Amino acid sequence: MADNTDNIIVDTATRIFQDLCGPDTVNEAEKGVWPKSLWGALEESGLPLTWVPDELGGAGAALADGFAVLRVAGRFAAPVPLAETLMAGWLLMQAEIAVPGGPLTIAPIHTDGRIALTADGTLSGRARRVPFARNAGHIAVRAHRGSEPVVALVATSGLPISQATSLAGEPRDDVAFDGAMPEAVRPAAVDQDQLVCFGAAVRLQQIAGALEKILEQSVQYALDRSQFGRPIAKFQAVQHNLAILAGEVAAASAAADAAAEACAGPQIAIGEVAIAKVRGGEAAGTGAAIAHQVHGAMGFTYEHSLHHATRRLWSWREEFGNEAVWAARLGRMVAARGADELWPFVTAGS
Amino acid sequence: MNLSFRFDPVELPPETKELRQEVRAFLRQEIEAGTFSPNGGKGSFSREFSRKVGAKGWIGMTWPKKYGGHERSHLERYVVTEEMLAARAPTRAHSTADRQSGPVILRYGQEQIKQKILPQIARGELCFCIGLSEPNSGSDVFAASTRATKTDGGWLVNGRKIWTSNAHQSDYMIALLRTSPPTKENRRHGLTQFLVDMKTQGIITRPIINLTGSHDFNEVVFDDAFLPDSHLIGEVDMAWKQATDELAYERSGPDRWIETFPALVELVRRAGEEPSERLAGGIGREVAHLATLRRMSLSVAGMLQAGKTPSVEAAVVKDLGTNFEQALPDKVRLLAPQTGDSQPDSNDDRFEEALRYATLIAPKLTIQGGTREVLRGIIARGLGLR
Numbered sequence: 001m002a003d004n005t006d007n008i009i010v011d012t013a014t015r016i017f018q019d020l021c022g023p024d025t026v027n028e029a030e031k032g033v034w035p036k037s038l039w040g041a042l043e044e045s046g047l048p049l050t051w052v053p054d055e056l057g058g059a060g061a062a063l064a065d066g067f068a069v070l071r072v073a074g075r076f077a078a079p080v081p082l083a084e085t086l087m088a089g090w091l092l093m094q095a096e097i098a099v100p101g102g103p104l105t106i107a108p109i110h111t112d113g114r115i116a117l118t119a120d121g122t123l124s125g126r127a128r129r130v131p132f133a134r135n136a137g138h139i140a141v142r143a144h145r146g147s148e149p150v151v152a153l154v155a156t157s158g159l160p161i162s163q164a165t166s167l168a169g170e171p172r173d174d175v176a177f178d179g180a181m182p183e184a185v186r187p188a189a190v191d192q193d194q195l196v197c198f199g200a201a202v203r204l205q206q207i208a209g210a211l212e213k214i215l216e217q218s219v220q221y222a223l224d225r226s227q228f229g230r231p232i233a234k235f236q237a238v239q240h241n242l243a244i245l246a247g248e249v250a251a252a253s254a255a256a257d258a259a260a261e262a263c264a265g266p267q268i269a270i271g272e273v274a275i276a277k278v279r280g281g282e283a284a285g286t287g288a289a290i291a292h293q294v295h296g297a298m299g300f301t302y303e304h305s306l307h308h309a310t311r312r313l314w315s316w317r318e319e320f321g322n323e324a325v326w327a328a329r330l331g332r333m334v335a336a337r338g339a340d341e342l343w344p345f346v347t348a349g350s
Numbered sequence: 351m352n353l354s355f356r357f358d359p360v361e362l363p364p365e366t367k368e369l370r371q372e373v374r375a376f377l378r379q380e381i382e383a384g385t386f387s388p389n390g391g392k393g394s395f396s397r398e399f400s401r402k403v404g405a406k407g408w409i410g411m412t413w414p415k416k417y418g419g420h421e422r423s424h425l426e427r428y429v430v431t432e433e434m435l436a437a438r439a440p441t442r443a444h445s446t447a448d449r450q451s452g453p454v455i456l457r458y459g460q461e462q463i464k465q466k467i468l469p470q471i472a473r474g475e476l477c478f479c480i481g482l483s484e485p486n487s488g489s490d491v492f493a494a495s496t497r498a499t500k501t502d503g504g505w506l507v508n509g510r511k512i513w514t515s516n517a518h519q520s521d522y523m524i525a526l527l528r529t530s531p532p533t534k535e536n537r538r539h540g541l542t543q544f545l546v547d548m549k550t551q552g553i554i555t556r557p558i559i560n561l562t563g564s565h566d567f568n569e570v571v572f573d574d575a576f577l578p579d580s581h582l583i584g585e586v587d588m589a590w591k592q593a594t595d596e597l598a599y600e601r602s603g604p605d606r607w608i609e610t611f612p613a614l615v616e617l618v619r620r621a622g623e624e625p626s627e628r629l630a631g632g633i634g635r636e637v638a639h640l641a642t643l644r645r646m647s648l649s650v651a652g653m654l655q656a657g658k659t660p661s662v663e664a665a666v667v668k669d670l671g672t673n674f675e676q677a678l679p680d681k682v683r684l685l686a687p688q689t690g691d692s693q694p695d696s697n698d699d700r701f702e703e704a705l706r707y708a709t710l711i712a713p714k715l716t717i718q719g720g721t722r723e724v725l726r727g728i729i730a731r732g733l734g735l736r
Contacts, residue, residue, distance in 0.1 A: 212354045219353055219733050239730035246355060246729055247670045250663075254357045254646050261359065278638035324631055327638065331621075331630030334637055339619035343436045343611075346641050347370070 009050065009061060013069045016041045017076035023305040029079030030169035034135060039080050039103065048085040052099045058089060067205045067260040074209025077308035079170065081105055081132035083202050088140035090198065095151035095188035102137035105130055107175060109320065111196050115143040115177055117150055117185060123177040131319075133161050133173035141177065142188075142195050149191055152182035168311035197268040199320035200277045201259035207284050207316050208256035210309040211249040214291040217306060218242060221295055238294060245290040252283035258349075272349060274330040281317035281326075288313045353733055355663050357645070360652035366429045373433040376406060386440045389612065389703055393440060395519060397477070400444040403434075404474025409448045413456055418469030424655040428648060432604040438612060442516060447471045450600055451478035451524050454543065458584035458592055463545060467522070481511040481525030481546065481570065488513075489724050491526070492538045492590060496572060498527040504579050505529075505544070507552075507572040515718075517555045517568040520548050530587045538590035543583040550575045562710045600719050602650035602664035607643045607671030609715060610678045610708035614640070616701040617682045632685040639674050647671065662732035669725040676715045679708035 020038040029035050042048055050066040052058020066086050073082050081103045088104035108115060108127035115125035123143060133139065133156065141152045160176040219242060222233035232238050255276040262272035288310040292299050299306040317323065337345055381388060385399055403409055411427040413419025431449075434441050452471045455464060470476045487493040496509025507527060517523065523546040530540035548555070552575035557565045584592045614636055621629050647667050653660040682705055689698060716722040730736055 216353050219735065222735065233735040236727075239735050240723070240726040242733055242735060243669065243726035243729035246353070246733055247666050250355045250357055250646065250666050251642050251670060253354060254359075254649070255642050257357075257359045258642070258645055274634065275638045275641045278635055279642040282635075282638075323635070327634030328627050328631040330634030330637055331625060331632065332634075334618055334633055335621050335625045335630060336623055338623070339615050342615050342618050342637070346637070346644060347432070 007065065007068060009047070009065045010068045010072060012045050013042075013047055013072045016045060016047075017072060017078060021076045021078050023308065026077050026079050026305070026308045027302075035080055038078070042080065042082060043101070048082060048103070049089055049099060051086055052089040052093055056093060056096070056098050058093075058099060063264055064260060067201070067256075070202060070205035071209040071212075071256070074206035074312070075213045077210065077213075077305075077312055081135055083206060084131050084136070087199060087202055088136075088138070091140040091142065091151055091188075091190065091195065092153060094190045095186040097140075097151060097153050097184045097186055100138050100153070100183075103132065103135050104138050104140060105132050105136040106140045106142070106195070106199075107133070107177075108142065108192070109196070109199060111192060111321065111325075113142075113192060115141050115152075117143045117145040117152060117182075121181060121185075123152060123154065123180045123182060125178070126174065126176050128174050129164065129166075129172040130175050131166075132171045133159075133175050134163055134171050138183070139175065141182070142190065142192060143185075145185075145187075148187055149189065150185050151188040151190070153184040154180050154182045166315040168308075168315040170312070170315065193270070194268050196320050197270055197273045198263055200273050200326070201256075201263050201268075203316045203319055204252070204256040204259045204276055204280045207280050207313060208249075208253045210313050210316075211252050211283060211287045214287060214306065214309045214313075215242075215245055215249045217309075218245060218291045218294040221298075225296075232294075241290050241294060245287055245294075248283040248287040248290075252280045252287070255280040255283070261349075269349070271330065271333055271345070274326040274333070277321055277326045278323045278330065281323040284313040284317040355666055355732070357649040357663065358652065359645075360425065360648050362425055362429065362648070363423070366426055369426055370429050370433060373408070373430055374437075377433065377437045377439055380439070381437075386438070388438050389700060394438070395442040395516075396440040397443045397474075399440050400474035400477075402474070403441070403444060404472060409444050409474050410452055410468065410472035413452065413468060413472065417456065417464055418472035420472075424651045425648075428604070428651040432608065432644075435604050435608045436611060443477045443519070444471070444474050445605075446480060446516065447476055447478035447522075449603065449605075450480065451522070454524055454583065454592070455545065458543065459545070460580050460582070463580055467545070476522060477516060477520045479514050479517045479520040479523045479548075481514055481517075481523045481527075483513045484510060485512055489721050491593070492532070492541060494526050494528055494541055496525070496527050498529050498542060498544060498577065500529075501576070504581070505577045507544075507546075507575040507577060509572050511570040511572075513558070513567045514555075514570050515567045517548070517570050518557060518565065522546060523548060523570070524583065526589055526593075536590075540587050541589040542586050543589045543592060544577050545581040545583055546575070546577060547581075550577070552576070560714075562707075600664075601668040601725075602647055602660070604644070604647060606668045606719075607640065607647065607675050609711060610675045611640070612704040613679050613682045613708040616704040617686055620686055620701050626687075629685055629687065632681060636678060636681060643667065643671050643674060662729060665720070665725045665728040665732070668720065669722060669729065672715045672722070676712045679705055679712055682708070 025035050046059045049058035050061045054060040070083050084105040087106050089099050092099050107130045118124050139154045143150050143152050162174045164172050166172045223231050225232050259273050259276035262269040298304050407420045408430045410419040411422040498505040498507050525544050525546045526541050529542040533539045552573045554571045556569045558567050650660050650663050
């Protein structure tokens with residue numbers, strides 16, 4: 001069992017979400033109501049800038065702290081761009097660009113994303129399904145000036161944003177950058193692949209948090225709900241399903257830890273991220289299915305909050321490369337090394 | 351409330367890097383010398399090999415030096431174990447004693463027995479088996495009815511153990527025997543652990559051939575077999591208290607996810623350098639499962655090193671691990687590029703041998719050492735459901 005953490009940053013995040021991120025807040029956000037007091041409290045605590053160094057206006061905390069905060073945010077299905085603002089802070093930090101206040105997001109989020117910085121200093125290109133673009137004040141854009149990778153900071157005001165949503169009802173908007181003049185541009189060695197790897201590590205933390213939540217909800221529901229004269233928790237078939245769910249939660253948690261570690265080095269370890277996103281993504285699907293089975297018809301209603309976590313699990317597992325994409329890539333890495341290098345590859349991290 | 355089981359990350363200490371290379375070099379040397387072949391062709395039992403491993407200091411690694419151990423960490427032991435298993439080295443003559451029997455004797459055995467037996471185990475000279483299951487006591491371990499009756503200077507044993515792996519090649523057994531009836535309050539009461547010398551008069555070991563055609567497990571019949579008092583392990587009637595931490599060792603090790611690994615290695619060999627998207631994806635998925643399981647299993651070793659008894663976490667690893675290794679051969683079978691008569695030079699034999707072995711042993715993986723059903727019951731209890 002997890003003990004209460006002695007990490008003050010995590011405690012702060014947990015308190016804020018407990019107070020200001022109940023099921024109603026999540027439902028209201030899906031209707032388009034910006035959770036003003038939640039975001040305000042987060043900003044006041046400095047959490048969105050966890051990864052930004054002091055000199056660029058942030059908290060300068062360790063990567064691990066930010067990842068731990070994201071796991072808590074995942075537990076609460078926080079309907080705000082906390083993960084995206086953290087990622088934007090990380091990306092801007094690579095380019096030593098000062099981080100503005102307010103909610104932020106990043107673009108492009110796909111491996112084949114391509115935004116150009118043209119000769120007149122404006123951007124050109126489109127990015128699809130940018131998380132929370134409509135809510136963000138600025139977007140940290142990974143772009144190219146010729147063949148040189150750069151990071152550009154762009155204000156969203158005046159940008160054509162066409163709204164769409166994820167299957168969790170969260171904003172995933174298409175953004176046209178053509179003609180936009182960035183507020184800052186600097187070279188940064190981070191390529192699109194590394195950005196996608198980092199995004200995968202971020203989503204894995206949220207997935208792990210949401211899975212922890214649905215395990216709790218499912219166990220509690222099984223203890224509370226009686227059928228055939230006893231709590232359904234007493235039926236072996238239900239117990240075994242919950243045992244499988246607990247295993248998937250544990251595996252996703254281990255995978256999220258592995259991905260976070262993979263981001264700690266100067267270059268993100270791609271193989272480790274691939275392993276983690278395949279396993280974590282799979283756990284998201286298997287876990288959500290069991291949680292719904294245990295909750296019966298009640299869990300299929302909008303009124304019950306189970307879908308806050310499960311719909312996000314289905315959405316997050318798809319972003320920054322789904323299981324199929326990463327599995328094929330991992331398989332190609334393994335094949336290129338050859339059969340006799342498989343075991344050394346598996347044990348290389350330790 | 352956070353119900354999730356914790357698998358805290360473990361960083362292997364730097365000394366394990368060198369140790370791993372040392373073990374790999376030793377195994378390469380043994381393969382070249384023909385002691386064993388990595389496809390398992392020469393069997394998994396070799397007293398000669400076990401003595402060599404003992405001489406290297408790789409048995410009883412965590413035990414005190416005064417009992418022949420080496421006072422190294424659980425993580426170092428973990429590295430040695432996984433390297434041996436990944437290479438399919440013939441460790442059966444010492445692995446049970448190293449993993450399970452030795453630690454039980456160390457913890458609960460009488461001093462004279464510890465001094466006599468443990469150094470021999472550490473030298474790789476003693477093979478152990480575990481006398482748990484009986485014809486009417488399988489998953490229901492505490493229903494054991496093979497009796498030990500007090501007599502002058504010792505105990506007389508009568509009854510039958512079954513499915514006892516390696517009994518026919520073992521020097522000793524650690525047996526769970528009934529010394530009193532269960533009580534109304536505690537149905538686990540009344541069982542006691544004993545050290546049994548397999549050469550004792552009145553013990554007959556009969557082979558049970560398994561579906562692969564191999565002689566691995568046995569029936570062991572006790573007919574007035576005499577055990578001296580010094581062979582009593584722990585408290586009379588109280589074995590149920592001793593059994594639980596043993597399981598954390600048994601259930602979380604690399605042997606719980608690596609048994610069919612050679613089939614994956616041979617699939618990668620057959621796939622070649624540029625596999626199709628489908629094949630690459632299939633390989634990637636299995637590797638992702640394997641690597642995550644290893645991480646979790648390593649985490650349990652870290653908890654053991656920290657002095658914890660992570661028995662529920664161990665059950666989680668064993669449930670996930672054995673399900674993975676059991677499903678693997680079927681995944682490999684359906685992913686493998688089909689070859690017929692047109693490619694006579696392909697690595698067919700090696701691949702087919704690995705897949706055949708994995709397919710045939712698959713059914714036992716979720717039965718031995720605690721069935722899937724028992725494990726899920728333990729996990730459910732850990733979740734507060736029962």
